[in-house]
Amino acid sequence: MTVEIWTGSRTHLNEAAPLLTFSDGQEIYCAGDPVDRAFCVAFGTVRVYRMLTSGRRQILSFHMAGEWFGIERDRRRKFSAEAIGSSGILSVNASPGDKTVPLSSIFWALSSAQQQQLVVGRPSADERVAAFLLEMSARLGFHAFVLPMPRSDVADYLGLTIESISRAMTRLKRGKLIRLDGSRRIEILDMEALETICS
Amino acid sequence: MTVEIWTGSRTHLNEAAPLLTFSDGQEIYCAGDPVDRAFCVAFGTVRVYRMLTSGRRQILSFHMAGEWFGIERDRRRKFSAEAIGSSGILSVNASPGDKTVPLSSIFWALSSAQQQQLVVGRPSADERVAAFLLEMSARLGFHAFVLPMPRSDVADYLGLTIESISRAMTRLKRGKLIRLDGSRRIEILDMEALETICS
DNA sequence: CGAATGCTTGACGACACTCAAATAACGTGG
DNA sequence: CCACGTTATTTGAGTGTCGTCAAGCATTCG
Numbered sequence: 001m002t003v004e005i006w007t008g009s010r011t012h013l014n015e016a017a018p019l020l021t022f023s024d025g026q027e028i029y030c031a032g033d034p035v036d037r038a039f040c041v042a043f044g045t046v047r048v049y050r051m052l053t054s055g056r057r058q059i060l061s062f063h064m065a066g067e068w069f070g071i072e073r074d075r076r077r078k079f080s081a082e083a084i085g086s087s088g089i090l091s092v093n094a095s096p097g098d099k100t101v102p103l104s105s106i107f108w109a110l111s112s113a114q115q116q117q118l119v120v121g122r123p124s125a126d127e128r129v130a131a132f133l134l135e136m137s138a139r140l141g142f143h144a145f146v147l148p149m150p151r152s153d154v155a156d157y158l159g160l161t162i163e164s165i166s167r168a169m170t171r172l173k174r175g176k177l178i179r180l181d182g183s184r185r186i187e188i189l190d191m192e193a194l195e196t197i198c199s
Numbered sequence: 200m201t202v203e204i205w206t207g208s209r210t211h212l213n214e215a216a217p218l219l220t221f222s223d224g225q226e227i228y229c230a231g232d233p234v235d236r237a238f239c240v241a242f243g244t245v246r247v248y249r250m251l252t253s254g255r256r257q258i259l260s261f262h263m264a265g266e267w268f269g270i271e272r273d274r275r276r277k278f279s280a281e282a283i284g285s286s287g288i289l290s291v292n293a294s295p296g297d298k299t300v301p302l303s304s305i306f307w308a309l310s311s312a313q314q315q316q317l318v319v320g321r322p323s324a325d326e327r328v329a330a331f332l333l334e335m336s337a338r339l340g341f342h343a344f345v346l347p348m349p350r351s352d353v354a355d356y357l358g359l360t361i362e363s364i365s366r367a368m369t370r371l372k373r374g375k376l377i378r379l380d381g382s383r384r385i386e387i388l389d390m391e392a393l394e395t396i397c398s
Numbered sequence: 399c400g401a402a403t404g405c406t407t408g409a410c411g412a413c414a415c416t417c418a419a420a421t422a423a424c425g426t427g428g
Numbered sequence: 429c430c431a432c433g434t435t436a437t438t439t440g441a442g443t444g445t446c447g448t449c450a451a452g453c454a455t456t457c458g
Contacts, residue, residue, distance in 0.1 A: 050317070052398030058320050060313055073310040111272040113312035114259055118249070120320050121257050121358040123447080125414070151437065159320040164414055166438055182423070183437055199251035322415080324446070350405065360447055365406050381455080382405055 017090040022083035029070060033077045037093050039070040044087020045148040049156065050079045059157040061116060062149065064139060068108070084149050120159055122198075128158045129168040130197040133178065137188055144187035151183065216289040221282035228269060232276045236292050238269040243286025244347040248355065249278045258356040260315060261348065263338060267307070283348050319358055321397075327357045328367040329396040332377065336387055343386040350382065 019042055022028060028039065031050060039046075046063040048070075060079060063069040070081060083089070119131040132154065137143055147154070151162040158165070172178045177194055179187040188194060218241055221227060227238065230249060238245075245262040247269075259278060262268040269280060282288070318330040331353065336342055346353070350361040357364070371377045376393055378386040387393060 054398035056398065058317060060316050060320075071306070071309065073306040079313075107270070107272040110270065110309045110312060113309060113316065114278075116316055117259050117312065117319060118257060120316060121356075123358055157320075159322055161415060162437075163416085163439085167414090170438075199253035199255065361405075362407085362448085363446060366446090369406075 017092050020089045020091055022087045022089060024083060024085050026083050028081040028083060028089060029077055030080045031077050035070075035072045035075060035077055037070065037091050038068060039081070040068050040090040040092065041065050042088035042090055044089075045084040046081055046087060046089070047084055047149065047153055047157075048079050048081045057156045058159075059153060061112060062153075062157065064148070067112075084153065116157075120157075125158075125160055125164045125168045126171060127197055127199075128160060129154075129165060130172065130177075130194045132158060133172075133186065133188065134191075134194055134198065136186075137191075143191060144185075147184045147186060216291050219288045219290055221286045221288060223282060223284050225282050227280040227282060227288060228276055229279045230276050234269075234271045234274060234276055236269065236290050237267060238280070239267050239289040239291065240264050241287035241289055243288075244283040245280055245286060245288070246283055246348065246352055246356075247278050247280045256355045257358075258352060260311060261352075261356065263347070266311075283352065315356075319356075324357075324359055324363045324367045325370060326396055326398075327359060328353075328364060329371065329376075329393045331357060332371075332385065332387065333390075333393055333397060335385075336390075342390060343384075346383045346385060 017040070022044070028046060041063050043065055046069055047059050048061045048063070049057050049059040051057055061069065062084070070077075072078060115135060119128060119135060122128050122131060136147065137145060151165050155162045155165050160168075169178070169180065172194075173180050175193070177188070177190045177197075179189055181187070216239070221243070227245060240262050242264055245268055246258050247260045247262070248256050248258040250256055260268065261283070269276075271277060314334060318327060318334055321327045321330060335346065336344060350364050354361045354364050359367075368377070368379065371393075372379050374392070376387070376389045376396075378388055380386070
């Protein structure tokens with residue numbers, strides 16, 4: 001079994017990849033589904049999560065344009081995926097006949113998973129939120145950006161409550177580290193100070 | 200550039216892999232090093248971590264016998280790796296001429312990274328410790344096992360202090376969920392209750 | 399046996415969570 | 429375009445949990 005290592009900067013698919021569109025909150029796949037395909041975000045955002053029986057939700061990752069997701073080791077999915085806002089998703093069949101896979105995207109996924117560990121494994125709420133904002137800024141490529149997800153998603157991603165997120169944001173705002181225009185539009189004013197918080 | 204997908208259950212190396220032995224705390228690689236090879240644990244345990252300028256340490260992952268580590272996306276390493284106790288490590292050259300890589304190990308690494316997110320992204324200390332013990336038990340294959348790492352490693356892995364780890368352990372012990380023989384030897388008495396804590 | 403290290407326990411303060419209310423943002427229909 | 433209801437977010441007060449500092453205990457090694 002052979003795999004082409006994919007090193008370019010653009011997605012290269014060896015078969016027609018249908019573009020599916022999803023509305024806000026719509027399910028892309030569900031825990032328990034067979035892992036028979038991978039996905040690539042064309043536009044919009046995706047959250048990968050799982051529900052605990054306690055009713056709490058853990059968000060493992062967000063995926064944005066150009067990023068791959070839905071790659072899992074096991075036969076059946078352990079996690080679920082939903083669109084955040086209106087999103088376009090390329091679905092790539094992963095049947096045995098389909099041997100070409102963007103390998104670098106796997107490395108990226110791994111790197112991304114490690115990245116989140118670094119974000120979540122922090123003790124204080126301010127650190128987590130600062131690290132999260134830096135991560136978002138780096139991924140979106142601008143120091144000013146619009147968060148695609150609501151506070152509740154950020155909370156379930158960082159393992160905090162929406163109130164703690166909000167308070168941390170307010171503290172960062174009062175310290176002139178960021179500027180808020182509404183709750184979603186964020187401008188990083190002092191990148192260095194944010195990085196210092198994250199040590 | 201082509202890569203053999205590796206689907207067997209045993210490590211298959213296409214060139215002689217020298218077995219290196221490391222003593223407790225000895226460096227295997229260091230942040231900043233070129234990413235020119237991958238590693239596989241023959242025996243012992245490995246911690247992958249990074250230091251923050253504040254002096255705090257974040258442990259990203261532990262690796263045990265048969266597990267691969269040292270696969271990073273970038274040209275230079277962002278993390279460091281050390282042996283925990285006396286450990287044997289297989290070093291596989293990843294030079295351009297060497298094209299065969301155990302791909303499934305990458306999936307495993309990804310899965311492992313996600314696993315840790317699930318462990319760390321929990322709010323309470325008891326949940327994190329319970330999830331950690333379940334993870335260790337599953338990886339080691341027994342309900343009674345010896346933790347290879349000291350409390351300080353567990354703390355830096357879970358984003359807690361050693362005191363919080365200790366208190367959580369004591370609570371689990373008092374609740375008859377686990378039995379402790381010394382600080383390292385652990386027996387899980389009530390697997391179901393532990394799983395319930397983790398929801 | 400003694401020293402050093404690692405682990406546990408206690409007291410206390412800081413911070414995050416819970417509950418509650420107020421405010422802001424959003425969407426729909428007039 | 430505005431008014432309204434709905435949802436999302438912020439803010440406040442009180443409680444619980446975790447981190448910090450300190451001491452005591454256990455284990456290991458020389």
